[in-house]
Amino acid sequence: GSSSVPQEYVDMINEYGGKLPDAVGIPEEQLRKASTSAVCKINIDSDSRLAFTAAVRKVFHDKPGEFDPRKYCGPARDLMEQMYKHKITEVLGSDGKLAQC
Structure with missing residues (x-):
């Protein structure tokens, strides 16, 4: 896996009763670098x-x-959409790539 485990979501979960004290992921900068290399899939x-x-x-x-x-589910869907837009445009650099296939 290569999720970055955004701290803002972990903090929000913990603030509202969750228990994810040690959740960590791959830094977005490493994902940015991987997306420009020969890596074909980033989960x-x-x-x-x-x-x-x-x-x-x-x-x-x-x-x-x-x-x-x-x-x-509406607010949950909206936050997921915001996260995906961020990853597509700011991290993975895949915005507009579908049209190139």
Whole structure:
């Protein structure tokens, strides 16, 4: 795996009741370097799951009575989308590459 394990998501999870005290990942600078080399695939699923979990935990903390998945999955999806956009444009350099295939 090569998730960077963004500290902001780990901190958010821990702030809202999670227990990920020692979560670490690959620094984004190393991922940037790998993406320009012969590396063909970089997995970032853990980052996605961290973003989703952080957003859900925040909703449940802020609104403990919430039980409608649309109310907590929406913010989770939005944070995942923000994370993917960052990785695609700022880390992996793959923005616009699909059109080249």
